[in-house]
Amino acid sequence: MAVHPDTGLIWVDAHADINTPETTESGNIHGCPVSFLLGIAGQIPEFSWVKPCLRPERLVYIGLRDVDHAEKKILRDHGIKVFSMHEVDKYGIAKVVEMAVEHVSPGRTRPIHLSFDVDALDPSVAPSTGTPVRGGLTFREGHYICEAIYETGCLVSMDLMEVNPSLEDDHAVIQTVTVGCSLVRSTLGETLL
Numbered sequence: 001m002a003v004h005p006d007t008g009l010i011w012v013d014a015h016a017d018i019n020t021p022e023t024t025e026s027g028n029i030h031g032c033p034v035s036f037l038l039g040i041a042g043q044i045p046e047f048s049w050v051k052p053c054l055r056p057e058r059l060v061y062i063g064l065r066d067v068d069h070a071e072k073k074i075l076r077d078h079g080i081k082v083f084s085m086h087e088v089d090k091y092g093i094a095k096v097v098e099m100a101v102e103h104v105s106p107g108r109t110r111p112i113h114l115s116f117d118v119d120a121l122d123p124s125v126a127p128s129t130g131t132p133v134r135g136g137l138t139f140r141e142g143h144y145i146c147e148a149i150y151e152t153g154c155l156v157s158m159d160l161m162e163v164n165p166s167l168e169d170d171h172a173v174i175q176t177v178t179v180g181c182s183l184v185r186s187t188l189g190e191t192l193l
């Protein structure tokens, strides 16, 4: 954001992570990062180094299906674009990614950051994560998002979140780490052919 201030943020996640320290029900800070980016969180001294750097219209979500009450209000009040799993079912993943890219980078004119929380995937695909929610993206839908964002030529950075190798058994850990690595490779340009 410091290097490309006009960056659009595509946030792929089961959760909106847009609670403020005031609205959070769990008290978990991992449910709050987007409110810090937008500058709508109250002052928390330990996090004063996180400077607001994102406008609500430069943010789009894909994959949401577990959103707290207060978060729904924040999303509405700021007019933030969301493609929940309902829209993934309705339009299909290709159309959703196309609309999401167009929202944050119209005509592919702006840089894109991809934040991919592995819990956007269905827990059957990525079990070793702290807050799994059923009804998520398939293996291919997750990869398609990454491949299509690479193809825009606008990607400048990415992060992959919430792979937690201390959760579930060895098989689940290997499955989750493997799919996580594979998503990163797809985002960086690996293709099927």
Ligand SMILES: NC(=[NH2+])NCCC[C@H](N)C(=O)O
Residues within 6 Å of the ligand: 015, 016, 017, 019, 024, 025, 026, 027, 028, 030, 031, 032, 066, 067, 068, 117, 119, 130, 131, 162
């Ligand atoms: N990064 C995550 N796993 N976030 C889950 C957040 C869940 C819930 N909305 C909370 O604020 O606690």
